[in-house]
Amino acid sequence: MNQPADIEIRHVTKCYSRGGQTLRVLDELDMQMAGGTFYALMGPSGSGKTTLLNLVGGLDTADQGEVVIAGENIAQLSSGQLARWRANNVGFVFQGFNLLPVLTARENVELPLLLAPINRRQRRAQAERALELVGLSDRMNHKPSELSGGQEQRVAIARAIATAPSVILADEPTGDLDRVTADQVLELLQLLNQQLKKTILMVTHDPRAASFADKIVHLDKGKLGRIDDNPTRPATAGR
């Protein structure tokens, strides 16, 4: 999937049971996101941001409704099909980086490529290219414990783009970083969006982080509040 992927959310409802009570986290949500656009997903805690991200990424399934990515309704896929779909179409960036501590940076980036039909040499070359893109060529053989938080997150971004997915989902990617490092990571996401036409959906509480996005989606109590264009979006730092 190299074309920018549109994302359509059609009447999606998702409920969770907690303490004997049913919480309606997403309530017949409808929205459309254009391919190749950088979206920031904002809203108060419990508004359904991460749940929406999980549904779009195929990590969770909706109770009702359709999640259509690049024309494919992933709500109909079985868990095995979803796993394969994720491997080919989505890259994840988590708040806590979630790198495997026993593997080096390059091995972490190679992980999703194990599922691609390429040989070992191609896999290694592709992982090295992704690490070059995030500016970590000199840290390829370091383990996560030997990297700074910003470097770890850049490795995670390299892992997310290694398989050339059309959609990158980021859950509070700068939550654990200082401001300078956070800006570097956000600039990197912006670069991926602008130069590689990745559709990026980023959950954040930080208005400063949201300001790097093209559009800001506001969720409230499981429903779409509004989608704002972001006129204050800073220019991408040259790389």
Added chain:
Amino acid sequence: MPIKLMLRNVLAHPLRALLTIGSVMVAVFLITLLHAAVAGLDATLQQASANRLLVQSAVSLFVDLPLSYQQKIAAVKGVEAICKWQWFGGRYEQDKGGFFAQFGVDHDTFLLSYPEIEIAEGSAAGFTTERTACIVGCDLAAKYGWKLDQTVPIAGTIFQRTDGKPWEFVIRAIYRSSKTSIDQNTMYFHYDYLRESLETGGARGPEGVGVYMLRVLPSTDTLQLASAVDALFENGPQRVQTTTEAEFNRQFVSMLGDVPGLLKLIGSAVLFAIFFAVLNTMIMAGRERTRDSGVLKALGFGNLVVGGMLVFEGLLVCGLGAIAGAAVVKLLEAPFQAILSARLPGFAFSTQSLLLGCGLAMLIGLVSGIVPGLRVARLTTVQALREVD
């Protein structure tokens, strides 16, 4: 890469991995040892002769039979030869802390009745013609460095000489056994030497015979013969019990209790203890790596792969333990065989015992891996990612 990841995960906690591998190694060694001991007991019983019967007191093996029984038993149809056996229970003067069995036997029928006893040094004639002669097993001779024609002083405990001196036996033959049912650590001497000493007042102790061994003529119904011998003394003065050699050996072993059962029980206890230790390690490993499993699932790896990695990790740890255990078995095979063969002639570390030990270790690894493997496989990606270490 998944194999590399599994190896790195195992090596991430080197001390824990080493201790787990070490415990599996000990378990494999112990199971192999215990299985070899049980198999050794069985082999000893299996090799017992089918054409030999043993007559003992119906009360207990520790109650002697009268000497007068010999002629009556010998006259029963089907008895080819009869040989007295009397437990001597002495102590070697130069090694009073050590132990080996000594028996007074009928020198003229003993070697004829036991064709599995082969003379390695000296001669049968040397043993049969001299009153104080004895024949010793080659392992016993090697243990004490005994040579042919050497006099061995044995202090009596049941049968004590009245002059206070030890008994003296001259080694006229050294034997080796072609069957494990006869060990190579025993001394046999003339029963007549003992009897005459008792009769002439040269020694004191109980008069009588421990057991009579009957060599049965070919094509004789041994059960019928045993019944006939038992019937002879049904009205006393001492009732007897006649059994096959295999049954006699089995009863002898069971006097100590259910030895094979006890050994199996110990083996099972070891197995369970190690199983829980490995299971605990693997559950800890599974819990520590729940988030990693979530990451793998998010990247597109299926439940089977993610769960399977923990199963293979369990197999890997136990496999390494099994290899280490097999190495220890090979290393200690010779010394253990030397120590145990005296009391358990059939004892041997067989390939079957080793395979059983290794197989059980792998089974432990499999089950210990399946438990945490199933857990992470069943978790949804979101649940796994939310897990806090």
